[in-house]
Amino acid sequence: MPADTAREDIRHFLTSRRARLTPQQAGLPDFGGRRQVSGLRRSEVAQLAAISVEYYTRLERGNVGGVSEQILDSLATALQLDDIERAHLAALIRAANAPHHASDRDGGTSHVRDSLQQILDAMTGAAAFVRNAHLDVLATNQLARALYTDAFDTEEQPPNLARFVFLAPRARRFYRDWNGIAHNAVGSLRAEAARTPGNTDLVDLIDELATHSDEFAMRWDAHDVKYYRSGQQRFHHPAVGDLDLDYDALEVPADPGLTIVTYTLAPSSAHAPSFLGLLKHSEASEPTSPAASNHLP
Known part of the structure; x- marks a missing residue:
């Protein structure tokens, strides 16, 4: 997976995870009125993760260099990710930050002892x-x-x-x-x-x-x-x-x-x-x- 593909997948993954959460599900007050986005706003995810809106926006755009385990845990908690989704996000971040090396058979093992x-x-x-x-x-x-x-x-x-x-x-x-x-x-x-x-x-x-x-x-x-x-x-x-x-x-x-x-x-x-x-x-x-x-x- 090239780094550009991983960053694009991070963008889609984070966007889709916040879109599925309502403020009520996230424990945020609902002030009524018509919302312009489906699910949580970026500012609400940032609030829940205790990071700045600017930093979360960069993360959602796939700019994930230097993301710590603490930030990853905060995002997972804010977006109510399960263990599988958290591991998936961590894998995408590693892929975005790692050099791309094509491999013909990664994960496609064909030999059975x-x-x-x-x-x-x-x-x-x-x-x-x-x-x-x-x-x-x-x-x-x-x-x-x-x-x-x-x-x-x-x-x-x-x-x-x-x-x-x-x-x-x-x-x-x-x-x-x-x-x-x-x-x-x-x-x-x-x-x-x-x-x-x-x-x-x-x-x-x-x-x-x-x-x-x-x-x-x-x-x-x-x-x-x-x-x-x-x-x-x-x-x-x-x-x-x-x-x-x-x-x-x-x-x-x-x-x-x-x-x-x-x-x-x-x-x-x-x-x-x-x-x-x-x-x-x-x-x-x-x-x-x-x-x-x-x-x-």
């Missing part, structure tokens, strides 16, 4: 796969292949979950909460773009998605950030029907950029018959091509 594949294969009661920060799926276990058969069976390898979500019509049937997964996918890529400046592969992916999906472009312009960590995902599987599965995303410290994603069924779930059907479906499925193998190319 054999021991990681062994971990996946040992998870017989969970659907599990390894993905990188670009949302490329690099390795799977048998149950994950059965669950994500529509997403993984694609000519383009390795499969990319963001491409599936935004470019494959069947994704809207597969994800019963399509809006939620779309928000998470865009937010994850937005956060990764700030973490890995100069990431040309990611820039190419984002350009491709924005060109071919108006929905992606609209969500990208919102500058929301998100980490896919844990929660519940609601699927409609073409063979077994509805499934509500708990998910956890586990980063691999030994392999920066790689994450193991697991899907499990809660013991009290009403979808136990569907999950049992998925298990039987996976056992009956045999890899028939390189795209169907556990170690995806």
Whole structure:
């Protein structure tokens, strides 16, 4: 990410964060009358952050040289940023202040160690796969292949979950909460773009998605950030029907950029018959091509 791009992203991010807050939400008095801006004024953010209006205006324009942790904390508090948004702003500031060095594969790790594949294969009661920060799926276990058969069976390898979500019509049937997964996918890529400046592969992916999906472009312009960590995902599987599965995303410290994603069924779930059907479906499925193998190319 060139410094000019980072500064532009800082401008849009700070503008969008203050636009979403009302004076009442920020604990400021409301004197009535018609406001000319959506959300907080720059002067109100400066007041809340205990900095001058002139200094905040410079920050919002992307002039962030010498920003201290104290100022960053003050901004995060004033704009009610969560931990993910604060980390994102810090990453953008680092990118704006750092020399630009292009890198073809920052965050786009493509190698999966054999021991990681062994971990996946040992998870017989969970659907599990390894993905990188670009949302490329690099390795799977048998149950994950059965669950994500529509997403993984694609000519383009390795499969990319963001491409599936935004470019494959069947994704809207597969994800019963399509809006939620779309928000998470865009937010994850937005956060990764700030973490890995100069990431040309990611820039190419984002350009491709924005060109071919108006929905992606609209969500990208919102500058929301998100980490896919844990929660519940609601699927409609073409063979077994509805499934509500708990998910956890586990980063691999030994392999920066790689994450193991697991899907499990809660013991009290009403979808136990569907999950049992998925298990039987996976056992009956045999890899028939390189795209169907556990170690995806």
